[in-house]
Amino acid sequence: MPEMLAAYAEVVGQDVITHLQQLARPLKGMKVVHVNSTRVGGGVAEILEKLVPLSNELGIDTRWEVISGNEDFYRCTKAMHNGLQGHRTPIADSLLKAYEEVNRKNAEQLRPQLEEADFVFIHDPQPAPLLGLCPNRRGRWVWRCHIDASRPYRPLWRYLRGHISPYDASIFSLPAFAQSLPHPEYIIAPSIDPLSEKNIDLDAAELDEVRRRFELDPDRPLILQVSRFDRFKDPVGVIEAHRLARKFVPGLQLVLAGGTATDDPEGDMVLQEVRQAAGDDPDIKILLLPPDAHRTINALQRASDIVIQKSTKEGFGLTVTEGxxxxxxxxxxxxGGIRLQVVNYHTGFLVRTPEGAALRIRYLLYRRDRMVEMGAKARQFVRENFLLTRHLREYLTLIVGLLHGAQYRIELA
Structure with missing residues (x-):
């Protein structure tokens, strides 16, 4: 058995790997291409970083391509991201023209391999126009939406729908996120890689080293949020929750750890807002980490008592899965997708306000036995539902279904 598959078998069991091999056997030699807008930063890049080589190890010729753009392109796609999540975000015609022009330029470079591929997966709005720019395509194209598009800004959705409707299928993370489209629609939740540096087991010495590096006191409770500096992640609300909880939990430490993505032009602005909200509070650490700081994030998550992800909008939330x-x-x-993972009172708590988050922080830190019980349930829940092997199995099932003409559709409310 190839080395990567053998390593996964030790985590998920040989039966899971055997099932993947059975699904992949009739697909061997098939050409598959994934396209997104960044190779570092964000959950999509993290998923593709391991999904692609694992697919190759199963005998499927899989490639990952990244489109590049200019400042106007990223301003436009950030507005699209916000608009899909419900913000009324009119986009100037000049930005839409830049968006279309960037896709035309990328299509010129990618067209040969996209048109000869058996399957092309286009991730999120950034490269959505590529299908219309590849008139001689011979394979099937799937648009994969990682965003909570349950209540999109309608003018924006009408525009994007024109690019997305001609696809052969779409994938959403939750049924509630899906929009009516004239082709089969699939539900596939994201996943984490249990063998990545961000998720492997670490020894106590490495945790101690990270505590020393960031001046964290091991004898005081620690809460942690890991995310890009994005308003939808509500880092300022986390700071408020920390200050409310600290009234009842003296010495409570907070770490906000994250970075920026190359396709997010608002990250620096939000980071400044977070630093201003934190002020010179010695119990709040704001860490701007490089994209490859995977072991550091892993250690911070393992060193924390509670992981927080107080998003106001969230496509899925892989940092929740990691925690x-x-x-x-x-x-x-x-x-969004946090509801799929946090089972209230079992794997954690769902909250809507800083006050609610503070109440749950206080509850857990005064009930350590409940923390241990919930943590055990949490790990098992991820093992059964949100590991990369399950994710790949569902991609393979989708490919088999489309190849054999299965017209699966989800029921839209």
Missing amino acids: LWKGKPVIGGDT
């Missing part, structure tokens, strides 16, 4: 995998109860925003 659960480390055996930590997660306090998450009552939104």
